[in-house]
Amino acid sequence: MSNIERLYSDRAGKMRKSVIRELLKVAQDPEIISFAGGLPNPKSFPINDLVGVIKSVLEDHGDDALQYGTTQGVKGLREIIAERAYKEGIDTTADNIIITSGSQQALDTVGKLFLNPGDTALVGLPTYLGGINAFKSYESNLTGIPLDKDGMQVDILDETIKKLLKNDITPKFIYVVPTFQNPAGVIMPESRRKNLIDIANEYDIVIIEDDPYGKLAYDVPHVKPIKAFDDEGRVIYISTFSKILSPGFRLAWTIASDKLTRKMIICKQALDLCTNTFTQFIVREFIRRGSLDLHILKICEMYKPKRDIMMEALENYFPEGYLCNKPKGGMFAWVTLPKGIDTEILFLDAIKSKVAYVHGKAFHVDDGGSSSMRLNFSYSSNDQIGEGIKRLGNVIEKKLETLTV
Ligand SMILES: Cc1ncc(COP(=O)(O)O)c(C=O)c1O
Structure with a gap:
């Protein structure tokens, strides 16, 4: 045996x-x-729209769409994402965007980049289970910060960081799902988003902003992402096409500073060499037609x-x-x-x-x-x-x- x-x-x-x-x-x-x-x-x-899109991708870009791509992702798609992010208040370019195999891969990548065994990261109570699993797989300790109706409670966050620092523990990052949080459904108002940035700046730590649901707003106007208030390049913004188009495509993206983007590309390289090129071409064309x-x-x-x-x-x-x-x-x-x-x-x-x-x-x-x-x-x-x-x-x-x- x-x-x-x-x-x-x-x-x-x-x-x-x-x-x-x-x-x-x-x-x-x-x-x-x-x-x-x-x-x-x-x-x-x-499905009907996609049939037409897929046909045109194969006819017009088949050679590239069926080939390996760069680890960072198809440039045309990154450019479109950068334009869309700009409209939401994030000033970025295609160079600061990485297309990942779902946002789950982005979460794993940030875990790989920041977490040594025994390191601490801060997460919401409650928070997205896939985030917990990704960070725990790097043998980290996760400290929970309770939520109220406006999301993560920043005063408790501040106290918790102070306590950790007193014990010589520097938390590596704060993981937050600020808009229509999974699972609690709550949305963090702009003032609290700014508080969160102030805290991260004060202690010089990173924020991982996971935003799969921001576009699925039913009764409230758009709130700018935390990344929009990030003057020091410490927020890694993650979003995905899973909830607004199709999870089967396995396409998401990160927006981060030059320095962090370069490192994340290296971390991702060992995972899949590149994200699905075919679906990147499909989504690029779908958006280009105004369909998204x-x-x-x-x-x-x-x-x-x-x-x-x-x-x-x-x-x-x-x-x-x-x-x-x-x-x-x-x-x-x-x-x-x-x-x-x-x-x-x-x-x-x-x-x-x-x-x-x-x-x-x-x-x-x-x-x-x-x-x-x-x-x-x-x-x-x-x-x-x-x-x-x-x-x-x-x-x-x-x-x-x-x-x-
Ligand atoms: C908060 C959050 N992050 C990440 C993901 C993973 O999404 P993806 O399909 O892009 O990997 C989900 C999926 O439910 C989610 O709710």
């Missing part, structure tokens, strides 16, 4: 499987109404009523005492149940009732979140949202009955 496990690196031995990937497997049962994954609605995919902005409008029109249906269903079917702020954009509602219900345990009952979600602990680097759950509202049909929340409400009612007996 082989015992190959003994040959694993310490790093690999410590790696844990992603709770979400496991849940997505369960949720593939067609009878289950899944609020678990952060999936776009498949009905939104612009129209598509974003379409998905916002599709998701806003889904958000409203979920909010209404929660009011109708969830027991008194649950908490949920109406998310103003993005894809998630973050629900906290009355105390005493552990959502990780409740999940087993939910699955029996053919409905799925992600339990709150998965998004916490401390032991918090046990009575919270993340509910995705973009993926399911409108009818499924109502029915799924009804099923979940019943599961919770039954659990509450057993707790009061």
